[in-house]
Amino acid sequence: MNTHTVDTGTPFIPADAYDTAAFYAEADAIAIVTNATAPDAVALPSEDASTAELLAAAREAGHRAVPAPLAETALVARPLLRCVGLPVPDGPLSYAIAPELTIRYAHPAASAVGSAGSSGDDDTLLVTGTLRRVPWARSATAVVVLATAPFGPVLFTLTPDQAVLTPGGNLAEEPRDDLYLATLEIPASRVRRISPELLDEARLRAALARSALIAGAAERCVDLTVAHTTARTQFGRPLSHFQAVKQEEARLIEETALVRTAVQAAAPLDFGGPAAHVAIAAAKTQASASAAEIARIAHQLHGAIGITQLSPLHLATTRLWSWRDEDGDETYWARRLARPLTAAALWPTLTTTP
Amino acid sequence: MSPSTLSPTSTLSPIAFPDVALPESARRLRAEVRAFVDEERARGTVLGRPDSWLAGWDPGFSRRLAERGWVGMALPTEYGGAGRGFLDRYVVIEELLAAGAPVSAHWVSDRQAGPSILQHGTEEQRRFFLPRIAAGQCFFSIGMSEKNSGSDLASVATRAERTADGWRLTGTKMWTGGAHVNDYAIVLARTEDAEDKHAGLSQFIVDLRASGVRVEPIHLMSGEHRFNAVHLEGVDVPDGMLLGQQGDGWKQVTGELTFERSGPERYLSTFPLLVSLLRELEQQPATAEQLAQVGILTARLHSIRRLSLGVAAALDAGHSPDTQAALVKDLGTRLEGALVDTVRSILPTPADPHATPGSHPELLAFALLHSPGYTLRGGTNEILRGIITRGLEQH
Ligand SMILES: Cc1cc2nc3c(=O)[nH]c(=O)nc-3n(C[C@H](O)[C@H](O)[C@H](O)COP(=O)(O)OP(=O)(O)OC[C@H]3O[C@@H](n4cnc5c(N)ncnc54)[C@H](O)[C@@H]3O)c2cc1C
Numbered sequence: 001m002n003t004h005t006v007d008t009g010t011p012f013i014p015a016d017a018y019d020t021a022a023f024y025a026e027a028d029a030i031a032i033v034t035n036a037t038a039p040d041a042v043a044l045p046s047e048d049a050s051t052a053e054l055l056a057a058a059r060e061a062g063h064r065a066v067p068a069p070l071a072e073t074a075l076v077a078r079p080l081l082r083c084v085g086l087p088v089p090d091g092p093l094s095y096a097i098a099p100e101l102t103i104r105y106a107h108p109a110a111s112a113v114g115s116a117g118s119s120g121d122d123d124t125l126l127v128t129g130t131l132r133r134v135p136w137a138r139s140a141t142a143v144v145v146l147a148t149a150p151f152g153p154v155l156f157t158l159t160p161d162q163a164v165l166t167p168g169g170n171l172a173e174e175p176r177d178d179l180y181l182a183t184l185e186i187p188a189s190r191v192r193r194i195s196p197e198l199l200d201e202a203r204l205r206a207a208l209a210r211s212a213l214i215a216g217a218a219e220r221c222v223d224l225t226v227a228h229t230t231a232r233t234q235f236g237r238p239l240s241h242f243q244a245v246k247q248e249e250a251r252l253i254e255e256t257a258l259v260r261t262a263v264q265a266a267a268p269l270d271f272g273g274p275a276a277h278v279a280i281a282a283a284k285t286q287a288s289a290s291a292a293e294i295a296r297i298a299h300q301l302h303g304a305i306g307i308t309q310l311s312p313l314h315l316a317t318t319r320l321w322s323w324r325d326e327d328g329d330e331t332y333w334a335r336r337l338a339r340p341l342t343a344a345a346l347w348p349t350l351t352t353t354p
Numbered sequence: 355m356s357p358s359t360l361s362p363t364s365t366l367s368p369i370a371f372p373d374v375a376l377p378e379s380a381r382r383l384r385a386e387v388r389a390f391v392d393e394e395r396a397r398g399t400v401l402g403r404p405d406s407w408l409a410g411w412d413p414g415f416s417r418r419l420a421e422r423g424w425v426g427m428a429l430p431t432e433y434g435g436a437g438r439g440f441l442d443r444y445v446v447i448e449e450l451l452a453a454g455a456p457v458s459a460h461w462v463s464d465r466q467a468g469p470s471i472l473q474h475g476t477e478e479q480r481r482f483f484l485p486r487i488a489a490g491q492c493f494f495s496i497g498m499s500e501k502n503s504g505s506d507l508a509s510v511a512t513r514a515e516r517t518a519d520g521w522r523l524t525g526t527k528m529w530t531g532g533a534h535v536n537d538y539a540i541v542l543a544r545t546e547d548a549e550d551k552h553a554g555l556s557q558f559i560v561d562l563r564a565s566g567v568r569v570e571p572i573h574l575m576s577g578e579h580r581f582n583a584v585h586l587e588g589v590d591v592p593d594g595m596l597l598g599q600q601g602d603g604w605k606q607v608t609g610e611l612t613f614e615r616s617g618p619e620r621y622l623s624t625f626p627l628l629v630s631l632l633r634e635l636e637q638q639p640a641t642a643e644q645l646a647q648v649g650i651l652t653a654r655l656h657s658i659r660r661l662s663l664g665v666a667a668a669l670d671a672g673h674s675p676d677t678q679a680a681l682v683k684d685l686g687t688r689l690e691g692a693l694v695d696t697v698r699s700i701l702p703t704p705a706d707p708h709a710t711p712g713s714h715p716e717l718l719a720f721a722l723l724h725s726p727g728y729t730l731r732g733g734t735n736e737i738l739r740g741i742i743t744r745g746l747e748q749h
Contacts, residue, residue, distance in 0.1 A: 219369060226746055240747060243740070250739030253746055254685045257369045257678075261664065262657035264373055278656070285653035334649025335642060341652065343633040347452045347625075350656055351384065354375045354663070 018312040042066050045074050047088065052267040055212045059263070062216025062323075063223075065172070065315040069094055069136035075209035077144045080202055084155050084192035091141035094134050096179070097202055101129035103149040106185050123188040125149060125156065127181050133168060135326075137177035146194070146202045153199045156191040158184065170322035172315070201271050206327040207284040208266055214287040214323050215263045218256040220316040221298035225252060228302055245301060252297040255290045262286040265353060275352045281337040288330035291320040368677045368745045371664030380445045387449040390422060394455065401712060402454040402626045404721040407619045408580055408731075410456030411535060413493070419450075420490030425460050426468045427488075433472070434485030440670040444663065448618035454626035458532065463487045465617065466610050467494035467540060471559075474598030474606055479559070483538075497527040497541035497560065497584060498607065505737050507542070508551045508604060512586060514543040514558060520592040521545075523558065523566075526585050533562055533569050533582040541586070542603050555603030559595040566590070576707065576723040609674065614732050616665035616679035621658045621686030623728055624693045624721045628655075630714050631697045647700045651693060658686050677745025680738040687728040687735065694721045 042064060045057045058071035069092045077093035105120030127147070134143060142157045163179035170176050229239040229249060239245045262283040269276035295317040299306045306313045324330065341349060394400045399415050419425055428443045429435025436442075447464075450457050468487045471479055486492035503509045512525025523543055533539060539560050546554035560567065566589035572581040598606045628651060635644065662682050668675040698705070698718065705719035729735045 222369065222746070226743075230747055240743060243736070246743040247736060247739045249746075250681075250684065250742035253368060253742055254681050257371060257661060257681060258654075258657045258685060260369055261371050261660040262653070264371075265656070265660050267373070268375065281649070282653040282656040285649055286657045289650055289653065330650060330653075331646045334647070334653060335645045336649070337652055338640075338645040338649035341632060341648065342636055343629045346629055346632055346652070350652070350659060351448075 018310055042070060044070060047078060047082070049074070050267075051075075051269075052264075055208070055263060055267055058209055058212035059216035059219070059260070062213035062218075062319065063220045065217070065220070065312075065319060067174070068092055069140065071209040071213050072135050072206075075212070076202065076205045077142075079205065080144055080146075080155060080198070081157070083198060083201075084194060086155075086157060086190065086192060089141045089157075092136060092139055093142055093144060094136050094140040095144040095146070095202065095206065096131040096134050097146045097199070097206065098129065098131050099148050101127055101131075101145075101147045101181070103127050103147060103154070105150070119151070123154075123191045123193065125154070125186045125188075125191055127156075127184045127186055129181060131163070131179040131181070133170075133176035133326075134179055136175050137163075137179055138165060138167060138175050143179065146199055149193075151193065153194045153196055154191055155194045155198070155202075156186045158186060158190075170318075170326070172318035172322050174319070174322065197272060203328070204271060204276065204280045207333065208263070208280045210323050210327040211259070211263045211280075211283040211287040214291060214320060215256075215260045217316040217319045217323070218259050218290070218294045221294050221313070221320070222253055222256050224311070224313050224316070225249060225298045225301050228305075232303075239301070248297050248301055252294060252301075255293050255297075259283075259287045259290050259294075269353065278337065278349055278352055281333045284328055285330045285333040285337055288324035288328075288333070291324035295320045367749055368681060368742060371661055371678060372667045372671075374441070374660070374663040374667045376441055376445065376663075380442060383442055384445050384449060386422075387424070387446050390419075391449060391453045391455060394418070395453070400453050400455045402629065402717075403712070404454065404626050404717060405623045405724045406454045406626075407451060407457050407461045407623070408531065408724070408727075409458060409578065409720075410454070411458045411532070412456035413459045413490070415456050416460040416493075417490040419457075420460070420488060423488075425464050425488055425490045426484065429468055429472060429484050429488055433480055434488040435468075436488075440666045441663075444618065444666045448622065448659075451618050451622040452625055452629075459493050459535070460487075460490050461619075462496055462532070462536075463492060463494040465613055466496065467538070469613055470540065470557075470606065470610050471597065473609070474557075474602075476594065478594060479597070483559075492538070493532065493536040495530050495533045495536045495539040495562065495584075497530055497533075497539040499529045500526060501528050505734055507607070508555070510542055510544060510555065512541065512543040514545045514556060514591070517590065520590060520594075521558065521596065523560065523586040523589045523591055526583055528583050529572070530569075530582045530584045531580055533584045534571065534579065536562055538562060539584065540597060542607055545600055545603075552604040554601055555607075556600045557597040557603045557606055558591050559597050560586070560589060560591055561595075564589055564591075574723070576720070608676070611733060612665075612669070612674055612676050612679045615683040615738070616662055616669075616675075618659070618662060620683045620732075621655065621662065621689050623687075623690045623724070625655070627697050627717050627721045628693060630717050631701055634701055634703075634714050644700050647696055651689075651696055654689055658682065658689060662686065677742055680733075680741040680745070683732060684729075684735045684738050684742070690728040691725045694718070694725050698722075 042060050045053055054075050061070040073093040076095050078088050081088045104126045106124040106126045107121040109119045109121055137160050142159055144157055146155050163181050166178040168176045232239050266279040302313055305311045423436040424446045427436040427438045431437040471483050500510055514521040514523050541558045541560045545556040548554035566587045568585040570583045571579045665675050665678050703715050705722050706715035707719040709716040
């Protein structure tokens with residue numbers, strides 16, 4: 001093997017280089033979620049905020065690449081806990097929808113009716129299995145788990161220290177940790193039997209939260225791209241003066257407006273209703289399906305600087321690529337959206353709202 | 355980390371569209387229109403065809419619609435309109451397009467000529483034209499484009515020379531939809547030579563049956579006759595038929611285009627083909643892949659509809675959201691074309707113009723032959739994208 005001596009000389013770093021290291025160093029997740037006075041904090045909305053306010057906060061979190069589970073806490077975990085009447089712990093929360101867990105009664109009834117474990121003296125559970133890629137599990141105060149017990153769907157909470165945590169991350173290096181539960185006992189006080197509808201609501205909430213984050217990251221791509229194409233010149237003119245650049249930039253703007261509006265459509269709806277189902281399935285389908293185009297154009301127009309950590313663009317695009325797959329990708333939600341459609345139902349479905 | 359540049363929920367950022375909540379009255383209106391469409395379907399006039407706002411010419415249908423108060427419905431009652439807002443009108447026209455109803459006879463009068471005469475016309479013009487438009491008895495064409503004035507519309511060469519009691523128009527308008535069957539055209543012509551080519555343009559209401567008007571058919575590649583070249587061979591237009599102020603033509607035309615670009619006709623032209631596809635898929639269970647593709651199209655339709663409604667709401671509130679309208683037109687018309695290709699790939703079917711009218715292969719052929727026009731009419735998408743980026747950079 002040849003050895004080369006490479007003289008790197010003075011490193012070329014643009015004057016306005018973005019400090020990625022500082023961004024990740026600042027990733028004191030908990031501080032940002034819980035302490036609204038932290039620099040550049042996006043405050044966790046209050047518990048009685050409307051869905052529209054929660055979505056706006058989630059979009060803001062996506063826009064700023066907030067290193068904390070703000071959307072997960074505000075739009076998913078807290079409302080679910082409130083629905084079932086469990087206390088809402090302070091701090092960042094996470095969730096896992098995990099039908100694959102093995103769940104038994106910790107105290108099976110002596111005279112069980114039906115198959116073993118189908119009834120218990122109380123709802124204290126023994127849970128075994130792995131919760132995969134739980135967002136921010138390592139920094140969450142509690143994880144809300146939705147699963148299927150022998151007696152039907154349940155919701156329970158656990159703290160990350162009760163599990164064996166294997167750290168993981170997505171393309172944006174946001175924590176996505178596996179939690180292994182080894183016959184973990186969950187006291188009945190932390191278990192609630194839930195309806196299948198609530199299990200579905202959890203999926204819808206997670207998908208909507210993720211869509212709002214995507215909308216925010218998409219807007220970041222627009223802001224950064226417009227700033228770049230107006231500031232950078234080639235052939236003596238700003239990039240934004242070239243027809244070909246305008247064409248691409250307009251598509252980026254359009255795709256972003258489309259996602260934002262699709263998310264917004266769900267804001268006034270009641271989570272249980274059929275209208276919310278359509279609006280959220282459409283929003284996540286659209287958000288996930290648009291992510292590729294948004295990231296592609298933003299990178300193309302940034303030129304080489306965009307593929308480095310010198311530009312903050314990566315904060316947005318790596319999240320777009322991750323979030324489009326999380327909580328159901330576009331194929332999953334597109335099928336859910338399409339399954340009930342017939343020739344006669346299509347137009348009425350599209351006009352259910354507003 | 356840099357401070358956030360996320361714009362606040364300013365309603366008119368090109369990205370943030372206003373939220374829309376249709377009033378309860380719109381729900382009732384929608385049901386009434388559906389009932390009307392059902393009646394007409396039973397009569398055999400609503401055929402569920404794509405691009406019905408270009409190709410579905412049926413003056414009888416337009417008149418029956420007008421009897422219900424659904425033509426010129428946003429015009430004030432004193433001029434024979436229904437005095438209802440843009441959102442009510444939106445509900446009516448989207449129902450008609452989704453059903454593939456034959457609306458092309460009154461489309462331009464309802465969408466452009468009416469609002470334009472209301473805004474710029476003299477009292478005499480309003481009293482004469484608006485009640486007729488609202489009654490479905492007076493149909494308009496748009497005479498903007500010319501052979502050498504397409505994207506660069508300000509380069510129009512048709513001239514209007516002053517005469518004793520009016521104007522004499524000379525020139526040739528191109529792509530004039532419906533000029534062979536309509537009553538009038540609003541013609542953009544040069545009234546003065548000016549340094550700035552946007553100045554010195556004026557609009558005229560031209561009687562298409564006046565002497566000196568020669569309408570020459572231009573056939574679409576499907577063979578249909580929808581378009582014409584309109585030769586204006588010294589056409590005398592009385593003073594009273596100047597529309598708006600002399601020299602304001604450019605401003606008036608660009609104002610009109612916001613109405614033209616953002617409506618449901620910009621994403622629903624090929625919607626009836628998707629309905630037809632679902633009808634086909636009801637014969638055999640859809641595969642997972644087919645479902646996914648239908649879902650993706652549906653999500654996009656759903657999302658674009660929200661944008662389009664956002665523009666309608668902004669218009670209703672008295673704004674002129676040109677950037678947003680351009681954005682809706684680009685997104686929507688690209689979907690119209692993509693829908694045709696996607697439907698074809700979801701259920702591979704050879705397009706066949708000779709198949710039974712209304713059958714899936716025939717509708718596919720019809721939509722396909724019309725498809726190149728979607729992204730051209732109303733200003734090409736390339737030009738619109740220039741408007742969009744300028745809009746955002748200025749924001
Ligand atoms: C179905 C249909 C109905 C129509 N109905 C009417 C009607 O009723 N009345 C009427 O007046 N007109 C009508 N038109 C005409 C329509 O408005 C014009 O076709 C349109 O404005 C484009 O003009 P053009 O065809 O001359 O193309 P051109 O302007 O020659 O453009 C050709 C191509 O070059 C691109 N291009 C041109 N300049 C630029 C630029 N500066 N930057 C980037 N790209 C550029 C265009 O986007 C296009 O892709 C209709 C057209 C269609 C297809």
